Amino acid sequence: MPELPEVETVMRGLKPHIEGAIIHDTVVRHHQLRWPISSTLRDCLYQQRINELTRRGKYLLMRVDAGTLIMHLGMSGSLRIVTHTTPLNRHDHVDIIFSNQKILRYTDPRRFGALVWTVDNPYNHVLLKSQGLEPLELDFTANYLKMRAQHRHIAIKPFIMDSKIVVGIGNIYAAEALFLAGIHPSTPAGLLTELQCQQLVNSIKHVLQSAIKQGGTTVKDFINSDGKPGYFAQQLTVYGRAGLPCIQCQAPLSASKLGQRSTVFCINCQPMIGL
DNA sequence: CAGAATACCTGCGGGC
DNA sequence: TGCCCGCAGGTATTCT
Numbered sequence: 001m002p003e004l005p006e007v008e009t010v011m012r013g014l015k016p017h018i019e020g021a022i023i024h025d026t027v028v029r030h031h032q033l034r035w036p037i038s039s040t041l042r043d044c045l046y047q048q049r050i051n052e053l054t055r056r057g058k059y060l061l062m063r064v065d066a067g068t069l070i071m072h073l074g075m076s077g078s079l080r081i082v083t084h085t086t087p088l089n090r091h092d093h094v095d096i097i098f099s100n101q102k103i104l105r106y107t108d109p110r111r112f113g114a115l116v117w118t119v120d121n122p123y124n125h126v127l128l129k130s131q132g133l134e135p136l137e138l139d140f141t142a143n144y145l146k147m148r149a150q151h152r153h154i155a156i157k158p159f160i161m162d163s164k165i166v167v168g169i170g171n172i173y174a175a176e177a178l179f180l181a182g183i184h185p186s187t188p189a190g191l192l193t194e195l196q197c198q199q200l201v202n203s204i205k206h207v208l209q210s211a212i213k214q215g216g217t218t219v220k221d222f223i224n225s226d227g228k229p230g231y232f233a234q235q236l237t238v239y240g241r242a243g244l245p246c247i248q249c250q251a252p253l254s255a256s257k258l259g260q261r262s263t264v265f266c267i268n269c270q271p272m273i274g275l
Numbered sequence: 276c277a278g279a280a281t282a283c284c285t286g287c288g289g290g291c
Numbered sequence: 292t293g294c295c296c297g298c299a300g301g302t303a304t305t306c307t
Contacts, residue, residue, distance in 0.1 A: 002300060002301090003300065034301090034302085034303085072301080074300090074302085075299070075300055075301055075302095076299085076301095110299090112301060113301090171299090172300060217300080239300095
């Protein structure tokens with residue numbers, strides 16, 4: 001489900017509820033997520049104070065005195081603040097219960113998400129240590145992209161979706177950024193010009209920032225921690241619009257598969273250059 | 276090493 | 292109505 005703007009939205013919504021709170025109990029109803037939830041998680045979190053909730057790429061880091069809970073929402077995960085009177089649904093796999101009566105509830109139908117406990121520096125954890133740059137940080141530049149793309153034959157769309165290069169960009173925002181930059185999604189990464197790299201970096205930053213302002217994108221069922229949808233879906237230009245008219249030139253948008261992922265683009269506004 | 280394919284899992288919509 | 296197929300916001304792992 002969530003790409004960077006959705007994870008950022010979840011983090012911002014959760015922060016005021018859980019930072020400073022003390023964990024009273026943890027209930028794991030289904031421990032088989034992407035990896036099994038540690039059987040000692042309840043003991044690890046017992047009586048711990050949440051010092052900080054942060055985001056790295058699409059991962060959320062919940063830091064307590066004893067360590068850090070690394071959380072990922074996969075394709076269909078969500079985190080919400082609920083109370084003990086909130087009805088329990090089929091895929092509500094984990095509750096973290098605070099002494100202030102609030103409950104942080106992890107829900108994930110497809111169970112592609114993860115809750116991983118670590119006592120070490122989370123940035124050295126195998127899940128995080130090879131993550132690429134944060135796209136909204138200043139060090140994510142056209143120069144960086146150009147350098148990393150050199151001699152790479154992979155199409156630019158899966159390239160910018162590779163978290164070892166830059167984190168947080170999934171199928172929706174990759175398509176949107178490429179349209180905004182006027183770059184064909186199949187362009188071999190290494191063939192991008194300096195100008196195209198600059199346009200792509202600008203577009204990525206712009207698309208992600210606008211989406212965060214709108215509270216993320218609700219395609220199907222994304223809800224933030226307060227149970228509200230995101231409103232960026234109204235501004236999607238290509239994602240989910242195959243066959244519909246391009247907002248710039250009115251030609252029907254094309255669809256293809258790239259790295260097993262559906263890809264929508266405009267054959268006029270995103271010409272293939274260099275081939 | 277790069278790049279592609281596969282695996283994980285449930286739910287939904289479309290076609291028949 | 293009901294069954295089967297393909298597809299869905301992700302990414303670690305396995306293959307060629």
